[in-house]
Amino acid sequence: MTPIPQTDAAVRRWLAPRLLPQRFFQHQSDWVARNLLGQLLVIDRPRELLVARIVETEAYFGADDPASRAYGGKVTTLNRWMWEEGGTVFVYVVHGNLLFNVITGARGDPQGVLVRAVEPLYGINYMLRRRPVRKLTNLTSGPGKLTQALGIRREHTGLNVTDPSSPVRIHRGRRVPDEAVARSHRIGVRQDLPQLLRFFIRKNPFVSSSKKI
Numbered sequence: 001m002t003p004i005p006q007t008d009a010a011v012r013r014w015l016a017p018r019l020l021p022q023r024f025f026q027h028q029s030d031w032v033a034r035n036l037l038g039q040l041l042v043i044d045r046p047r048e049l050l051v052a053r054i055v056e057t058e059a060y061f062g063a064d065d066p067a068s069r070a071y072g073g074k075v076t077t078l079n080r081w082m083w084e085e086g087g088t089v090f091v092y093v094v095h096g097n098l099l100f101n102v103i104t105g106a107r108g109d110p111q112g113v114l115v116r117a118v119e120p121l122y123g124i125n126y127m128l129r130r131r132p133v134r135k136l137t138n139l140t141s142g143p144g145k146l147t148q149a150l151g152i153r154r155e156h157t158g159l160n161v162t163d164p165s166s167p168v169r170i171h172r173g174r175r176v177p178d179e180a181v182a183r184s185h186r187i188g189v190r191q192d193l194p195q196l197l198r199f200f201i202r203k204n205p206f207v208s209s210s211k212k213i
Contacts, residue, residue: 004051004121004122008049011051011122012049015040015042015051015169015171016164018171018172019162019164019169019171019172020161020162020170020171020172021162022085022086022087022160022162024087024162025086025087025102025103025104025105025161025162026085026086026104026105026106027086027104027105028059028104028105028111029059029060029061029104029105029111029112029113029197030195030197032059032086032102032104032113033058033059033113033199034057034059034181034199035175036102036115036199037055037056037057037176037181037200037201038053038054038055038173038174038176038201039053039054039170039172039173040052040053040054040121040171040172040173041054041115041118041150041168041169041170042168042169042171043150043151043152043167043168044166044167044168044169045151048123048126048151049122049123050120050122050123050126050151051120051122051123052118052119052121052140052146052150053118053119053121053173054115054117054118054170054173055117055119055200055201055204055206055207056115056117056118056198056199056200056206056207056208057113057114057115057116057198057199057200058113058114058186058197058198058199059111059112059113059198059199060101060111060112060113060114060186060197061110061111061193062082062110062111063110065193066190066191066193067186067189067190067192067193068082068110068112069082069090069092069112070083070111073110078092081103081157081158082111082112083107083109084103084107084158085103085106085107085160086103086104086105086106086107087103087160087161087162087163088102088103088158088159088160089101089102089103089156089157089158089159089161089168090102090103090112090157091147091152091153091154091157092157095144096144097144098144098147098153098154099114099143099144099147100114100115100143100146100152100156101113101114101115102115102161102170114143115143115146116142116143116187116198116207116208117140117141117142117143117145117146117200117206117207117208118140118146118150118206119140119205120136120139120140120149120206124136126151127140127149127150128149130148130149130150130151131145131148131149137205137206139206141205141206141207141208141209142209143208152168156168176201180201180202181199181200181201181202182199182200182201182202183196183197183198183199183200184196184198184200185197186198187208
């Protein structure tokens with residue numbers, strides 16, 4: 001991946017052809033979770049542009065996944081976004097923290113990926129204003145930390161990260177080779193599936209501290 005330019009206008013030009021297509025998010029959630037590693041989460045506001053590299057994710061399936069918001073298959077006003085098309089943003093609260101999720105798979109098949117940690121690349125000063133920390137590696141190294149630093153809110157639910165007009169998008173970064181990817185069980189779930197559905201970049205300092213390799 002070429003270095004990110006140093007002005008907002010140049011960064012936007014650089015990002016434009018890199019927007020991930022919707023077909024990327026129409027795969028199963030575990031495929032998307034693994035392949036989101038190394039991609040770029042972009043928050044684009046009129047006077048604020050933020051870019052961060054995705055370094056940790058978790059995959060969630062549908063009605064048969066006890067850790068999923070769609071477990072049991074019942075549609076509610078809170079989880080209805082799980083049944084939307086791939087690329088849809090779903091932000092919800094857990095233990096007082098906002099969590100950023102992207103819906104995957106086909107419409108009507110509830111699956112999603114939780115973005116657990118990102119590595120800040122551009123607009124870091126804006127992130128630090130929202131989340132003042134002494135160590136930069138503590139800025140976005142967890143799902144609640146990154147939403148606070150990036151200013152992701154519940155109102156972003158329903159946006160689509162493949163829409164070029166969306167203020168929350170995901171663009172192509174650099175693919176992480178298989179040997180640099182680690183997996184584990186998901187963190188903080190009471191009842192997990194047998195598959196290892198947490199994916200993260202080995203030795204990346206922004207990966208959440210729990211079960212870091």
